[in-house]
Structures are given as C-alpha cells and as structure tokens.
Amino acid sequence: MSGRSMLARGFADPVHDAQGVFRAVMDALARPGTIQALATDLAPPAPLTSELAALALALADADAPLWLDAGLARNPAVAGFLRFHTGARIGEDPAEAAFALISDPAACPDFGAFAQGTPAYPDRSATLVLAVSDLSDREGWRLDGPGIRDSARLAASPLPADIASRLARNHAGFPEGIDLIFAAPGRLAALPRSTRIAGA
Amino acid sequence: MTTANPETGYNFGYLDEGTKRMIRRAILKAIAIPGYQVPFAAREMPMPYGWGTGGVQVTAAILGKHDVLKVIDQGSDDTTNAVSIRAFFARTADVAVTTRTRDATVIQTRHRIPEAPLRDGQVLVYQVPIPEPLRFLEPRETETRQLHALAEYGLMHVKLYEDIARHGHIATTYAYPVEVAGRYVMDPSPTPKFDNPKMDDCPALQLFGAGREKRIYAVPPHTRVKSLDFEDHPFRVQTFDRPCALCGAEGVYLDEVLLDDAGGRMFVCSDTDHCEERRAEGHLGTGGMETAHA
Structure with missing residues (x-):
C-alpha cells in the first residue's frame, strides 16, 4: 500500500477516547504494577501498534514532541499518521522528546539518551512508551514505593537484558529520570521513576 | 476535534x-x-x-x-x-x-x-x-x-x-x-x-x-x-471537647455556628454529607444550643 493513498483514521470519538486512554495511563502511573485495560480500535500503519498510537493521539501535540525508534522510523507512513493526527513534531534527537514510542523494546536505547529533567524541573523529562507483548502482575519484579500498598509485582517482555540495572539507576536519580509505560495488546502498566524495584 | x-x-x-x-x-x-x-x-x-x-x-x-x-x-x-x-x-x-x-x-x-x-x-x-x-x-x-x-x-x-x-x-x-x-x-x-x-x-x-x-x-x-514535627513536639491534631450537636459524632472536625445575636452557638460536623448520613442512621446529637452567659 502506498503510504499516501490511505491515511488510517484517528479516534472515532476524539474527546472520550482520549480521556479513556489518559485515565488508563493515570491509573497505571498512580498504581505501579497494576494492569489497566486499554481498549482501542485504531489500525495504524505497522509496526506502530494500536496501543502506541492511542497513547500518542491522547497525549502528544505541538507542545509535546515524539521520538520514534528505528523500527517505527523505517516506515514513513508511521510518522505521517502521527503527524496528521497529533500535530506533534517528530524529532531525530531522543533528548528532545516528551514521549518516545518504542516498537522494539528489547533494543530500547539507553535511558540516558532521553530527557531526564533537571534538579529544579524534574518534570521536563521523557515518558517512554514500550510496545511489549507480555505483561503480568503475578510474577517478575517486586515493586514498592508511592502508589503501592505493601508490594506489587510486574513482568513485561521483551525488554533489554540489562533492564533491571537500568531501572535501578533510573530510580536512584530521583527526582530526575524517565517514566515508563508498557503497552501490551489491550492493556498497559507503568513504572514511574518513584518505584523501587527488587529482583529482576 | x-x-x-x-x-x-x-x-x-x-x-x-x-x-x-x-x-x-x-x-x-x-x-x-x-x-x-x-x-x-x-x-x-x-x-x-x-x-x-x-x-x-x-x-x-x-x-x-x-x-x-x-x-x-x-x-x-x-x-x-x-x-x-x-x-x-x-x-x-x-x-x-x-x-x-x-x-x-x-x-x-x-x-x-x-x-x-x-x-x-x-x-x-x-x-x-x-x-x-x-x-x-x-x-x-x-x-x-x-x-x-x-x-x-x-x-x-x-x-x-x-x-x-x-x-x-x-x-x-x-x-x-x-x-x-x-x-x-x-x-x-x-x-x-x-x-x-x-x-x-x-x-x-x-x-x-x-x-x-x-x-x-x-x-x-x-x-x-x-x-513535619520534632521528636519532643510531635505532630498533634485538633481535638474537640464535645460531639456534633446534630448527629453526636465524635472525632470529626466541627464548625462553630452562631445562632443569634445573644452569643448562642452550636458546634456541628463540617462534613455535611457525613452528618446527614449519620442522622439518617438514627444518630442524634443533643441539639446543644449554647447561650452565652454574660
């Protein structure tokens, strides 16, 4: 299909679909380790998953630039779809992105490549959205910290082999750092920088 | 949009x-x-x-x-x-x-x-x-x-x-x-x-x-x-020496309500929903209108 002839549609109901996606992300970040349902009927160009697309459409715009990983950047239709529906700038430099969309999480660049915020403005930092295939709250890391009663568990795959040490470093830099959203088919979970992680 | x-x-x-x-x-x-x-x-x-x-x-x-x-x-x-x-x-x-x-x-x-x-x-x-x-x-x-x-x-x-x-x-x-x-x-x-x-x-x-x-x-x-507090001055909340005059609740935050020009007053729940719910359950306060004694 030539990327030009057909542009996949955006949200059927822009107001309420965006609100639903946002609330799922908000609940996931507020309760790290919980898995939130994320229903979406978007059919974006591959390899952009409908969940990544839904998050981008709900949260990115001209004030919140996107960054695409190598897999997403290879298909120009992906950038075309995102530009049309969000109006967001899609930059080459990961450090300038508010949201990084990552279709191949095992090859996720080092977290240090993304904006970490500053000591005075730790909010000026990136949110990474990773398209994982599996997500479970019954195994994996043991989490504790804000948003978690006693403890929680979370497993996501595929992820880089050194993900545990990356997450530990990210938490150690609190309040600076990045926040992670794991978007699997139909659901999502999140790990804000505030979450402590034991045992990968 | x-x-x-x-x-x-x-x-x-x-x-x-x-x-x-x-x-x-x-x-x-x-x-x-x-x-x-x-x-x-x-x-x-x-x-x-x-x-x-x-x-x-x-x-x-x-x-x-x-x-x-x-x-x-x-x-x-x-x-x-x-x-x-x-x-x-x-x-x-x-x-x-x-x-x-x-x-x-x-x-x-x-x-x-x-x-x-x-x-x-x-x-x-x-x-x-x-x-x-x-x-x-x-x-x-x-x-x-x-x-x-x-x-x-x-x-x-x-x-x-x-x-x-x-x-x-x-x-x-x-x-x-x-x-x-x-x-x-x-x-x-x-x-x-x-x-x-x-x-x-x-x-x-x-x-x-x-x-x-x-x-x-x-x-x-x-x-x-x-x-925030100090070891020798630990944080403490306000306490009230009487229950809510309308629903009798204790351990809640009370508002002082002036009733007249003669100094009459009562202390009632600041949380109106909580107070109404308690009264609906049958809890009753003393109605306690106090008058000032000059």
Whole structure:
C-alpha cells in the first residue's frame, strides 16, 4: 500500500477516547504494577501498534514532541499518521522528546539518551512508551514505593537484558529520570521513576 | 476535534482538548514525582481566582462521562462554591453528581478531606490557593525552586520551631506542611491539620490544582505523607471537647455556628454529607444550643 493513498483514521470519538486512554495511563502511573485495560480500535500503519498510537493521539501535540525508534522510523507512513493526527513534531534527537514510542523494546536505547529533567524541573523529562507483548502482575519484579500498598509485582517482555540495572539507576536519580509505560495488546502498566524495584 | 455540547456550545468539561492534554501531561509527571509542583499553563476560567480555578481545571482534564462528581467547600456540599462548581460540570460535562462521598469517583474539595474513608479508585482534587509551602518564608520562586531541588527544608523547621518558642507549641493549624514519600515538602492546601493524617497511606489518588499560581502536584495512593514535627513536639491534631450537636459524632472536625445575636452557638460536623448520613442512621446529637452567659 502506498503510504499516501490511505491515511488510517484517528479516534472515532476524539474527546472520550482520549480521556479513556489518559485515565488508563493515570491509573497505571498512580498504581505501579497494576494492569489497566486499554481498549482501542485504531489500525495504524505497522509496526506502530494500536496501543502506541492511542497513547500518542491522547497525549502528544505541538507542545509535546515524539521520538520514534528505528523500527517505527523505517516506515514513513508511521510518522505521517502521527503527524496528521497529533500535530506533534517528530524529532531525530531522543533528548528532545516528551514521549518516545518504542516498537522494539528489547533494543530500547539507553535511558540516558532521553530527557531526564533537571534538579529544579524534574518534570521536563521523557515518558517512554514500550510496545511489549507480555505483561503480568503475578510474577517478575517486586515493586514498592508511592502508589503501592505493601508490594506489587510486574513482568513485561521483551525488554533489554540489562533492564533491571537500568531501572535501578533510573530510580536512584530521583527526582530526575524517565517514566515508563508498557503497552501490551489491550492493556498497559507503568513504572514511574518513584518505584523501587527488587529482583529482576 | 472537539464535540460541542449541544446545550451549552462548550466542549465536554468546558476546556478544549489541547488544554486538557497539557494538563493531563502535567498530572502524569506530578504523579511520577510525588509532592513536586509541576508548572502548567493555567487558563482563564469563567470564575475568579480564589474560587477553585486550579481544581476545576484538574477536574475538567480527568473527568469522563461515567464519572460521578462530588464537590465540597469546607466540608459542605451546599455552599455557593460547591453548588456552582457542581452545576458547572453537570452542565458542561453532563456527568452524574452526588453529595455522597462513597458514591463519588471524583471529589473536588476546598479545604477539607471527607470524614468517610476514601477508597481505591477515587480521585480527590484539591483547590489550592498557594502551592508553595516555603512562599511566606522565601518570596522568590527562583530560590524556593532551588530549595526543593536541594531538599533544603531547614527554613520550614525554623518556622515551626519559632512557633514553639513563641507559643509553647506548634501553632500552625491549617496548611500544615507535610513531607511526601520522604522527599518533597508540600502544602496540603488550607485544610485543617486535623485532616493531615487522612492523606497518609490514603487509598485514593490526591491531585492538587493551583490556578492563579499555575501549579499541579499529586500524592499517589498509599504514599507516606508525614506532617513535619520534632521528636519532643510531635505532630498533634485538633481535638474537640464535645460531639456534633446534630448527629453526636465524635472525632470529626466541627464548625462553630452562631445562632443569634445573644452569643448562642452550636458546634456541628463540617462534613455535611457525613452528618446527614449519620442522622439518617438514627444518630442524634443533643441539639446543644449554647447561650452565652454574660
């Protein structure tokens, strides 16, 4: 299909679909380790998953630039779809992105490549959205910290082999750092920088 | 992009979608950095500053069509501020509204936390006049930002110590500073310090919106919220020497209500929903009207 002839549609109901996606992300970040349902009927160009697309459409715009990983950047239709529906700038430099969309999480660049915020403005930092295939709250890391009663568990795959040490470093830099959203088919979970992680 | 409400001509929840996205991004960072004040581009709202423009913007950004909204002002569902904001969202977002704490999914509040325990899944939205706990100690934003960056909160401890030196006890009774998750010192908004313990390990998500000062901050559920104090002067809440005159409740926050020009007064629950619910269950106070004896 030539990327030009057909542009996949955006949200059927822009107001309420965006609100639903946002609330799922908000609940996931507020309760790290919980898995939130994320229903979406978007059919974006591959390899952009409908969940990544839904998050981008709900949260990115001209004030919140996107960054695409190598897999997403290879298909120009992906950038075309995102530009049309969000109006967001899609930059080459990961450090300038508010949201990084990552279709191949095992090859996720080092977290240090993304904006970490500053000591005075730790909010000026990136949110990474990773398209994982599996997500479970019954195994994996043991989490504790804000948003978690006693403890929680979370497993996501595929992820880089050194993900545990990356997450530990990210938490150690609190309040600076990045926040992670794991978007699997139909659901999502999140790990804000505030979450402590034991045992990968 | 936006679908206008046919009756009012406004987008769902009054704000346009671009503004909602901006506020939503600020909320997400606020949740990831508990207690840190995220700057946001607060809009002019169809109400004056001081009437809850920050809380209204946060509520408008999170509200969905299935939410049930409760709005309280000093614990009361039926004062002007609460009634107007509830009507505003019933009209612009067509959401269900309630006065019952347990039925609400989103509770916007000015200066109180409901007496009934909050539960998982609820969101408490605070209206905040001055979000910076250090503002009256250090007027320069550039300086307070540095103090937060360095977690340098000595000034606040000096302020509380001066209370003790002057009054023999910590005399701060509302907007009592708290430390969130062991890092940021935060202003809980002008709630009475009576409510501070309810913020600790609260199952609900707490969001704070300051419209004039353009700041949003958050306390995620089950987060440690510690009221600042000293080992030899531990934090204590207000106590009342009598129960609510209407429902007989003890251990709740009471308002003093003047009844006449002769000094007659009664003390009643500040949380009107809690009081009504108790009375519906058959609890009765003494009706206790007191008259002044000159």
